[in-house]
Amino acid sequence: MEDELDLIVIGWGKGGKTLAGNMARAGQRVAIIEASAEMYGGTCINIGCVPTKALIHDAEVRADTGFDHEYFDTAVQRRDKLTAMMRAKNFSMLDGLDAVMTITGRASFIGPRRIRIEAGAETLELGARRIIINTGAVPAIPDLDGARIGGRIHDSTTLQHAPLPRSLVVVGGGYVGTEFASMFAHFGSKVTVLDRGARALKKEDEDVAAEVLSALADVGVEVRVGASVQRIRQDADSAKVSYNQGGQMHEIEADAVLIALGRTPATGGLNLEAAGIELTATGAVKVDERLSTTAEGVYAMGDVNGGPQFTYVSLDDNRIVADAILGTGKRSTADRVAVPHTIFTTPPLARVGLSEETARAQGLRIKVAVKKVAEIAAMPRPKIVGDARGIIKVVVDADSDRVLGAALMHVDSQEVINLVALAMRQGVPSAALRDSIFTHPSSTEALNEVLGSFTR
Structure with missing residues (x-):
């Protein structure tokens, strides 16, 4: 097939x-190309947002706090059923369109706007007016003695299908490490987090981070800071860090180790240099504000372009590129303000904008409103559902009264942060x-009280 396509999407x-x-x-x-039939729909529905939050939910609602591998196995089965359903739906949504060719295979560039696809012994070459690099990111594995995924050593993907460990060491006290530590502690694992910084969650204000760490301590998670990992070893019986x-x-010895040190853009094997596509110093595909790469007609969307690694940012990337192709070409990443995110600890921590x-x-010049959830009289919902832990902190411009940022750690914070x-x-x-x-009883109505009591 020659250059008869208008658009090729890789990933x-x-x-x-x-x-x-x-x-x-x-x-x-x-044409849309995916390297694995197990990844139709992308990271979020297969190994990221959806399956991990399904596991977190099941961990939170179980009545027993002891170690129960059978309960975990049942939760994993529900997770797998959910992702399989969503994967099939995602595939059919595109495969059912006459104008879309769905291909399973590995794509690499062989020239400007031309790619080769390898699927076993078969190869196919395609060209298009425009190509989208949409290959996402993969867990970052440090150059560290013994840090190889396999056996008892896991990344955030493989741990979801590992036997439930009685003890787990998490290397990294960032967002992924904290979320998984909370999840597995609720499943009954004894969890230890090793973080090389002076404190975990260093991007958060100290009082906010303290609330998260307190919630982790409630389920037995131990966080060791200033801990620089030097080596990982494993044998048939255990792993040692x-x-x-x-x-x-x-x-420290444990049944399993999770390496949670972030994710890195997935560009391996794409042969980007054949198309004149450059990378940034951090290994992401280099793009401008309209997500164009250094090769004409080629765009990069989602985690691979080095932007915030969130599914909803990838969706906004789609809006920018769609506007470039069919619209005015005016949309850009510069349009984005106040992009929120949530760490699904228990209760979840949601944040947007600047910290104090x-x-x-x-x-x-700022003023700050901050209250612990247990002290907020006009917020009965957390008490109703039995978890009044957390904190609400809002940073406001002292002159304009505009909100500059907020950190919400409480029941339903993942919803309130969007408002x-x-x-x-x-x-x-x-x-x-x-x-x-605001409706009552809700978590949103806490804003009535908190924003009426600036403390500094």
Whole structure:
């Protein structure tokens, strides 16, 4: 086949699959290529957001707090059934369109806007007016003695199907490590987190991070800071992690080890240089504000382009590229403000915008409203559902009364943060949120009280 296609999408992630469907419905001839049939639909529904949150839910609702591998196995089966259903739906949504060719195989560039696809012994060459690189990211594995995924050593993907460990060491106290530590502790594992920083969750204000760490301690998670891992070993019976803490070497033994040190753009095997596509210093595909790469007609969307690694950002990438292809070409990443995110600890921590520490470091004139959830009289919902832990902290510009950022750790925070983010995008003053009418009993109504009590 020669250059008869309008669009080729490499990778089935959120942005790519959405763009492929929309372009096909707009009359364009599209091919979408996925390396594995187990990844139709992308990372989120197969190994990321959806399956991990399904496991977290099942971990939270179980009545017993002891170790129960049978319960975990049942939760994994539900997880697998859910992802299989969503994977099949995602495939059919594109495969059912006459203008879309769905291909399972590994794609690599062989020239400008030309790719080769290998599927076993078969190969196929395709060309298109535009190509989208949408290959996502993979867990980052450090150059560390023994840090190889396999056996008792896991990344965030493989641990989801490992036998439930009685003891688990998590290397990394960031967002992924914290979330998995909370999850497995709720399943009954004894969890130890090793973080090389002075404190875990270093991007959060100290009082907010303290609330998360307190919730982890409630389920027995031990966090060891200033712990620089030097070596990982495993045998038939256990895994051992050696680390330096305060100038002294220590060793901890566990049934399993999770390496949770972030994710890195998945560009291996794409042969990007054949198309003149450059990478950034961090290994991401280099793009401009409209997600164009250094090769004409080639775009990069989602985690592979080095932007925030969230499914909803990938979806917004789709909007930018769609506007470039069919619209005005004015949309860009510069349009994005107040992008929220959530760590699904128990209860979840949701954040948007600036922290207090960051705002003060920037020399901004701010006022801060902060209250622990247990002290908020006008927020009965957490008490109703039996978990009144957490904190609400809002950073506001002292002159304009515009919200600059918020950290919410409480029941339903993953929902409430979207309202705060919308208010930030629309320039709504904190007083308007303070005086808004919210349903009762809800978690949102806490804003009435918290935003009426600035403490500093």
